[in-house]
Amino acid sequence: MPYTTLVSAQTLQAGVKDPDWIIIDVRHDLADLAAGRASWAAGHIPGAIFLHMDEDLSAPKTGQNGRHPLPDRAAFATKLAQLGINARSQIVVYDAQGGMMAARLWWMLRWLGHTAVAVLDGGLPAWLAQGAELSTEAPANRPIGDLQLLTTAVGTVSADEVLANLATQSRLVVDARGPDRFRGENETLDPVGGHIPGARNRCFRDNLQADGHFKSAEILREEFAAVFGDTPASAVIAQCGSGVTACHNLLALEIASLPGAALYPGSWSEWCSDPARPVATGG
Template sequence: MSPLISAAELKALLATSPDVLVCDCSFDLTEPQAGARAFAAAHVPGAVYVHVDKDLSAAKTGLNGRHPLPERAWFAARMAELGVNQSTWVIACDNAGGMYAARLWWMLRWIGHAGVRVLDGGVPAWRAAGGEMESGAAVARPAGDLALRPSLVEMVDFAELRSTLGRGRRLIVDARAADRFRGENETLDPVAGHIPGAANRFFRDNLGADGAFKPAAQLRAEWLEVMAGRAPTDLVQHCGSGVTGCHNLLAMEAAGLSGARLYPGSWSEWCAQPGAPVAIGS
């Protein structure tokens, strides 16, 4: 099954399945409350709001990046509090082409919940398909029974990535825009540049002009070019803070290329570590 779901498919699922929860992750890195305001103004009926900073991240220490992962048990409990059961199909969406929804998709799989998909094209696609919208606060659901299971994903931490840098067939892929990758126009992190040896695949290159993901065959062809003969398990995805790196992982999964890993701390953690090497340019 594709990790993506169309607006038409979601309409059918909501009409036929008793245990579906739409989680709206709309957000703005430069204005953290903008997503909550957008949700209150209009959202998919029955949806709940999931805040990137509050629900999908832990506290920052200055060394662990801008969106450090919370504890797995805490996150599982938080999603249960929002109404997620072991049997729930969670549909993640946002207003930014899956930029933030992909983080929730990855994190649910990280705590072992396989029943998660991302609404392709997000809230705009839902509107374009004639989907109803409602406003106001989310309607509270009874707490769910979601609990930790073995993780369905792999990741690497700073120590492992630093110790293996430049060794073997591993390829680090940076999901940030090309100018930030080159060390230009950096506005979010205190140090500009990228991890030495990394390749650049801007996450928005996974999307078509309509804001939805490109067809699976096209994504596969483009990612095979990036991989240059490597296996998906040879790739480590990262970005500025572990958010849009998940978008690249989602695109690879949609293309049938499973097994790449995430470096959750990403550039914001890497550049905060004393002595971590930095590269500038392409």
């Protein structure tokens, strides 16, 4: 039975030596782009591959496509196959930030059609809390895998579709950024502060308990219901600053058995790059 949302540190300890399990470290620091790879080199879960948020999980930036634009699907599938990922592979992704970065790769693999992917619940701190060891050894090269693109129900929306939705209001935009940035305050990452008009705020950190593990499915369902109102998850557009932490909300929705929301990959960083697009501020 594949793991499709979360894996505990205890479960990962049991599976770490399974050749069909592939562990991927995506630790990242927006303020220090070299920090993730340096952290991996200093110590990682044994066998873990490192993938960089900007270099591996994003396409080149144009100034108008956001800070973390999605790569080409086919090219990304090829890259992962070259790392040895197969159709049968159980992927486990982790970071040290409560899944903030790991959820992005979780979503991207589902976007390719590979559903046997899970985030390490609690991240690297949970692994260390189990008394598990780290390694500084690079993983052995694997034979090229057979991962291929498959049909997927994972959806995305474009900036034009979000713009058109302002008139129809047929879908609900949910912003995963912190409340201050949503209001247009303390904006340090993007040139314009504020949010997409009509959006509601659900900070991704609200998906976590105080110990950094995800809240229960029942609690997540209740909390998302308070944000969505009468809107079904299938009519929700998830966004954030650059399409990364929105995936954390999408993971939480999957845990809560509320599937079907779409990702706006460009998110606020793409939206605000065009001064013709309207901006709202405040709560």
